[in-house]
Amino acid sequence: MIKFVKNNIAFILIVLSIISVNAQEKTEPIFKDGEAQIVEAFNTPEKWIRHDLFVETTFDTDGDGKLDRMHVDVTRPYQTDTEGLKLPVIYESSPYYAGVAPDVDGVFWNVKHELGKMAEERVHPEVTRLGKRPIISNSQIKTWVPRGYIVVHSCSPGTGLSQGSPTVGGQNESLAPKAVIDWLNGRAKGYTEPYGNEEVKAFWTTGKVGMTGTSYNGTIPLAAATTGVDGLKVIIPVAPNTSYYHYYRSNGLVRSPGGYLGEDIDVLYDYIHSGDESKRAHNNAKIRDTEMKNGMDRITGDYNDFWAGRDYLNQMKPMKAALLMSHGFNDWNVMPEHSYRIYKKASEMGLHTGIYYHQFGHGGPPPIGMMNKWFTHYLHVIDNGVENETNKAWIVREGDKMSEPTPYKDYPNPDAKDVTLYLAGGAPNAGVLAPTKSPNEGKETLVDNYSFSGEALARAEITNHRLLFVTPKLSKDLHISGIPKITVKLASNKPAVNLSVWLVSLPWNEGRRVKTTDNIITRGWADPQNHKSLTKSEPLKPGKFYEISFELMPDDQIIKAGQQIGLMIFSSDKDYTLHPKPGTELTIDLDGTSLTLPVVGGMNGF
Incomplete structure (x- = not known):
């Protein structure tokens, strides 16, 4: 009886050993x-x-x-x-x-x-x-x-x-x-x-x-x-x-x-x-x-x-x-x-x-x-x-x-607070972008011309094809995190006009590679005919002022001390919009226009 039990135990151990070897050989993720x-x-x-x-x-x-x-x-x-x-x-x-499909002439x-x-x-x-x-x-x-x-x-x-x-x-x-x-x-x-x-x-x-x-x-x-x-x-x-x-x-x-x-x-x-x-x-x-x-x-x-x-x-x-x-x-x-x-x-x-x-x-x-x-x-x-x-x-x-x-913790950065910046005129040179509003800044006019690229307009010292407003030089690094928003009060001399907005870091760094976008903080585009509704546009009455608000593209960027932030408002964007015949005039009411930036630390960060 004892011998029989011993034999069975030995058999069981052998079977378990075989099962164990097979289990070890089976491939599993690690x-x-x-x-x-x-x-x-x-x-x-x-x-x-x-x-x-x-x-x-x-x-x-x-x-x-x-x-x-x-x-x-x-x-x-x-x-x-x-x-x-x-x-x-x-x-x-x-x-x-x-x-x-092949890239052939006329496909676009x-x-x-x-x-x-x-x-x-x-x-x-x-x-x-x-x-x-x-x-x-x-x-x-x-x-x-x-x-x-x-x-x-x-x-x-x-x-x-x-x-x-x-x-x-x-x-x-x-x-x-x-x-x-x-x-x-x-x-x-x-x-x-x-x-x-x-x-x-x-x-x-x-x-x-x-x-x-x-x-x-x-x-x-x-x-x-x-x-x-x-x-x-x-x-x-x-x-x-x-x-x-x-x-x-x-x-x-x-x-x-x-x-x-x-x-x-x-x-x-x-x-x-x-x-x-x-x-x-x-x-x-x-x-x-x-x-x-x-x-x-x-x-x-x-x-x-x-x-x-x-x-x-x-x-x-x-x-x-x-x-x-x-x-x-x-x-x-x-x-x-x-x-x-x-x-x-x-x-x-x-x-x-x-x-x-x-x-x-x-x-x-x-x-x-x-x-x-x-x-x-x-x-x-x-x-x-x-x-x-x-x-x-x-x-x-x-x-x-x-x-x-x-x-x-999240995006946008939870410590980002809105800072509103206002415009002071200076066309055809650069105007001022500042957190304090000066009354009675009046109006400035730009002339649409798609033949100038956005980069060229941002770098230009003097031009009537864009309006540019810049902050003083930053005394410390500025961290933007979130979605900038802009409100523009404008009038056109035609029933339809392109509206393009760039936020840039200046001065433009010429040492960077050709066609760089490193100086571009963010951008946005809008049709003033949709100032009331995204689903129903209406022709503009030439000379009448309209207010349109929209968001720029999300961003999270640290702009270095010594740089200036520039808000550029122009009409046709050569690389993105339709190219109507140059000459349309777009007039901006500076007192009715503002930019809101999401700044980490809020006004203290700015």
Whole structure:
């Protein structure tokens, strides 16, 4: 009896030993300091499993009577097959993966015409699709697969092998990534072929999804999140376009994104439309030549239902994913207001939010360690404290590395207080910008001339094409954090006029690189015809004064002692606005015009 028991115990110990060895051999993600680490067994590109498929959506935008399917690729560690390992997903979607339209003459709208007029029709280039199955993109893969994630890409509707039509912010561009996330969670169907019936199951994932991407690729995570789709746990949009109105218009003014003078939403549609050639005529007729043509309104620039439907701020109620925003304060393409407006709303909704700002231009993701912690917490469910951090904002200070942001409690800086500055005349030289108001400063007039760039006008000692008002030299560093606001009382000698405002740091540093924007603190544009309403403009009565108030772009900048802050008011902005014939006169009532700056420390800081 004793011998029998001993034999059984020995057998059990052997079995337990075998189980223990197998458990040790099974590959699992590894975490250190709250971050997923590179695991050598996952860092084997030659063994990664890579395949593509087509996920069925809930819409038909190409009019063929069949639900559109999105082209999707998957890259995953081989252990998801050999060891039954289930991992979370990092997902990026884009309209750019399959190629874009060529840059040809006439593709952009001609901006040289009078305000309130329509330019002649532009050129519509065709896109030649690039790329072959099965791999759509290699972005994100080298970073995240070795750290224990599956990486998924998809082409957005009407691009690449994805069916349907681009809508540039329409509902289908939100429902497409939702369908992919639904498929990852077993709620939608995936197929091996675009029109076949052989299904593909996502048996290898936990269903937890994080999304990221830059520019349009950063817009799509927000679009997906606004659907409230289950499984999407966290998004990290980088320089996302969160409202196509704010991208192509500014306070009622037709205004181009920086670097793309004459671009509008229909230009972007043509630029990305790389899908099935046989469906393009239908898509063009329905989307570009009807919906966009009737809704975009390049004549008045008013906000309408077309633009409201492409403003993700209006669609955020269902959103439940955590949000880490990233943007550059000197991004004059997708301007920094795009991220701030969504961050602010998400914070008000009680979502876990964070924002990373830097001092450079378009793009620039948060440091990899920061992204890693957010993904690790929400996708691997590791308690690393990221949701309990007391600081919600990280800002790369002037001259610092992108990887070394300074943490702050929030953005704008909670210690920032509004300081109102008033104008004293001096045209055609510079006038004065000061926190004390002098009565009866009168009026000054500038003459519109688009042929002078904003930089040239800011540097000019004497010119009648702008009004410039500068502070005395700063006796100490001045920290601006938040959204400057301006109120302008003006009159024009014509029924329509461009209004442009720049806030600059002077003197202009000639030692910096050519075409620098380092001296530009922030900017703003507006249509005085929209002084009462953003949705309904009215022609100006020549000579009559109107008051218009609007916000400049968000900023967080430390302006060094010895510099002066300059407020420049002018009309047509060469690189951004329409170019009416020079000569329109814009008169500013100095007593009715003021600038409000968010200054850390308030008046004491100033």
